[in-house]
Amino acid sequence: MSDEYAISGEYLHLLSEPAWQALRTPVTKALGGAVGEATLLDVGAGTGLGTEVLAAAVPDTDVVAVEPSPVLRAVLLSRMAAQPDLRQRVTVVAADALGADLPARLGAVLAMNMIGHLDPDGRRTFLRRIAERLAPGAPLVLNLQPPAEPTPVPFSVFGTVPVGRHTYEGGGSAEPSGPDTVTWRMRYRVLDADGTVLHEDHADYRWHVTPAEVLLADLAEAGLTGEVGPLDVVRAVRRS
Template identity: 40%
Template sequence: MTDNYAAAAEFYDLMAIPYMASVEPALTKLLTGVDTVAGPVVDIGAGTGLSTMLIADALPDARIIAVEPAPAMRAVLLSRLAARKDLRERITVLPHGFLETGLPHMCAAVVALGVIGHFDTATRPWVWSTIAEALVPGADAIVEIQRPGRVEISPERRYTSAQAGELRYEGWSRADPMDADSLRWRMTYRTYRGDRLVREVVTDHHVWPADIDRLTTEARAAGLHRADSDPATGLVRFTR
């Protein structure tokens, strides 16, 4: 995952801004009621920090633990913190994978956007139990169900584009089954000057999709029950 995101980090924010704008209202709503006195909020797979910033804005009194194993993505996140002294005082960035991090057992909430599908079916029970053990009783985990949520071919499509100066950036994606349980997501980032292609970067990600019913069953086995969801964004709130 680290190598793949090293290539993607250059383009990530430009490609993700429309998505994050669509997620912000739902995430803010689902975070309503989080007791920030109970403990920190954990952002699993914080990436370049776009989700971390949303959490920080939604919960201005929260201490936040941002977990991000990919150095290139983490570098962007730390650059954000370098420019914001107020955030540096309350956001801790941990440079490890989620399961290797060792979370405190008194967390007010856990947020996992674009993450759960990176864990295979054999590992996910461990993921859910780690999340449940980290939460204080009554606390929430907000998890994104990554579309399509099942193993199927997704033909290549342009999912977003952005302009910066004289250059236009396009993000393309496609998915192909690797076996009965997993997909290969191929992300292609193309840079144009006018109509001329000046750069193309391709990254592959191995993911294990799951729909809301499957994830609800997995979460329940770890002591988490589904409390709320936002079908438009795929965000689901599970409560310990």
């Protein structure tokens, strides 16, 4: 399987940190009701920014972090292993959302910034797999990401982060590429102190747009009741 994040993997962690500073509070709130006696799961864990929030929200509980990209998994594994508490608790699994061997009972599930990687059938299968295993009252936490329709998104710079004398910059644009997909064209740059572009990378990936009403309907079909909260964080629990 090719690694969709082979190019962006160098930049993703650094450029995702500011977004996760904003997400930490709504995601922690959405994780309320997690069941500490069952395993916690982060699907498409990336470099572990959400895994850390999940582990902090439910202390002393085992966490499984599923991540298909080798380059992101290397960052994830290194970061988890560098923190004594997480080194004990977090098991990193090389698999994707549909192929991963999931624990029988889940105390909370995080799937942030990843649902658009799944096509509609894959999304529904994934939600059913989670719903079957979620403990009563335990939350599945995921999010909506723009665009909600397959419309063009003009180029913009998403963020810049200085490290040493270099500044890392990430930006992108999207074009419709199917009835429910856009293709994001990401641009990553490394700038010198005087603004000279030292390095530029591009990465394209396909994203299945998922409007709120479609996601909520898919959650309902899987037996889950979902609610959209601040920063488009979605919390779903099993219907009782």
